[in-house]
Amino acid sequence: MRHPLMLRIGLVPIVRPLFRGSRFGLEHTSKEALEALGHKLGFELAYVSEPVADAAQAEAAARAAQMAKLDLLLVQHVTFATGDAFLPLLKLPIPVGLWALPEVWDTGPLPQNAICGLNLGVSLAERPTKWFYGAVEDPWFQTRLKLTLGALRGARVLREGRVLALGGHAPGFFAFDALPETGLTVEKAQLDELWQALASVSEAEVAERAAAFRELSEYPVEALRELFRLELALEKLARPYDGVALREWPEIPDRLGVMAYAAMARLADAGYTLAPEGDVMGLASLLALRAISGQPAILLDISHFSPKGIMLWHGGEAPQAWAGSPTRLVPHFNRNLPAVRDMPLRAGPITGLRLLPGRKAVVHGGLLTGEKGYDGDSGYLTRPTWAAAPLTPRQFLASWFNHRIPHHLAVGMGAFEEALLEMCAWLGLEVLPARPEEHRLVW
Structure with missing residues (x-):
């Protein structure tokens, strides 16, 4: 068995290139912050894909995520995206979390519309799916993630023990x-x-x-x-x-x-x-x-x-x-x-x-x-x-x-x-x- 405390998490950022937020590099900074948090909370980022923008890329990311033997896959809404860009990931036989990053500004042109993408995602999910919102540093995000990490540790020993x-x-x-x-x-x-x-x-x-x-x-x-x-x-x-x-x-x-x-x-x-x-x-x-x-x-x-x-x-x-x-x-x-x-x-x-x-x-x-x-x-x-x-x-x-x-x-x-x-x-x-x-x- 794997070490009971160290969980394997995957990260797939979802973008729609038409949105300005797809060009800000938010997926890279949030990945680095998530890696740092993993050292504190007992998980490793075992798989990270390049940004996914269409159905073909989503299918490829889904295959790679399944091969990585993950305990949790985080599908990160960097910007809004339509269902074809993430539905293959929601159908994986592993726990999936949908995560929206916060907007980088709140006036003028809408930069990302990520929380709307999260809303679309949870409405399309047909099996248990955990939603997350916020930057990695946000207490709300971390509280929900810590809860999920505990739940997944219990689930893993009951599946694999x-x-x-x-x-x-x-x-x-x-x-x-x-x-x-x-x-x-x-x-x-x-x-x-x-x-x-x-x-x-x-x-x-x-x-x-x-x-x-x-x-x-x-x-x-x-x-x-x-x-x-x-x-x-x-x-x-x-x-x-x-x-x-x-x-x-x-x-x-x-x-x-x-x-x-x-x-x-x-x-x-x-x-x-x-x-x-x-x-x-x-x-x-x-x-x-x-x-x-x-x-x-x-x-x-x-x-x-x-x-x-x-x-x-x-x-x-x-x-x-x-x-x-x-x-x-x-x-x-x-x-x-x-x-x-x-x-x-x-x-x-x-x-x-x-x-x-x-x-x-x-x-x-x-x-x-x-x-x-x-x-x-x-x-x-x-x-x-x-x-x-x-x-x-x-x-x-x-x-x-x-x-x-x-x-x-x-x-x-x-x-x-x-x-x-x-x-x-x-x-x-x-x-x-x-x-x-x-x-x-x-x-």
Whole structure:
């Protein structure tokens, strides 16, 4: 895979030679400014064409742009142009943005009429197309572009990523059978591969991992050796993949006498993405959230509802980046086995995504208060939103149940609902609306 942060952008300037603005060199100065911006925002100009003025030139530019394997093609209206000069570019099977440069003066002869060309362009687009207006230096242009870059990073990992489904889903969690329909490659393996990986871990590797252990723990380091062994085995299996969906119970605690959660948490600290209970759709959602936010994302259950809000909780596999206070390893709340990571989820905005069968998705958000709930990783969700629209906690809960969403919420740090909504548009995913009916049966 290409580096997850560096996007490839193409630029095709469109001109109509009759307009004065076609002779000012605006396409060259804006290209240089865009290249400089790319160094700051994490993209490269991988293809730039000469100015296009007619249908034949547009066809040639479209072929070259498709060969360049772009994440986004910017069709730049330097001046007004008629549809034949850019329609071949709008039909490309890659995300396209239509961009109009501002006029160089605002009295006398009309120099470019570029914004009118943009208007014509968006009226002719027959698939999702993002519009942009302004000079590269303009805040409005940069804000819209940053949003698109985030959306495209999420879309790229969902199209091109490769994940491992290790052991299938947890017993009875039949909703986790579903697989993404975005192009993500899912390779399946049985838990036998984990047992083999465990057998290959040397005592020296375990000792080295134990010697480096520094986290607060209710267990002495010697009692965590099997946890370190499991961590090393999972790391070896996860290394070639963007993420792993793991069936972490009941076989692992039954066979090894340890829970997988602390090992998963420590691997998350190291940059790996693991989803519990074999939830591949949840894993895909985590990968998109991570690509957009630049921070690790986690899966959580809805475990309690009260005037404080909606308590989100899971067994203790969250990375320390999510911790609102120092973490510690403690026994599992049911099995009393080592170990889970206990911590409050840090206060602040979060963004959620749940990919669903049939090319559907839920996009949501809200604020975590920072108050800890149950043992493991937990916190209260308040001021929830659904597709960027505010709801009460009760309306959010009702919408979640009325849509019959599987029981894992994938959440990322920060407020990125707009980027997720755009990502869904690029991927052709239907974003479900809120269904906050609180009393009657909704099915």
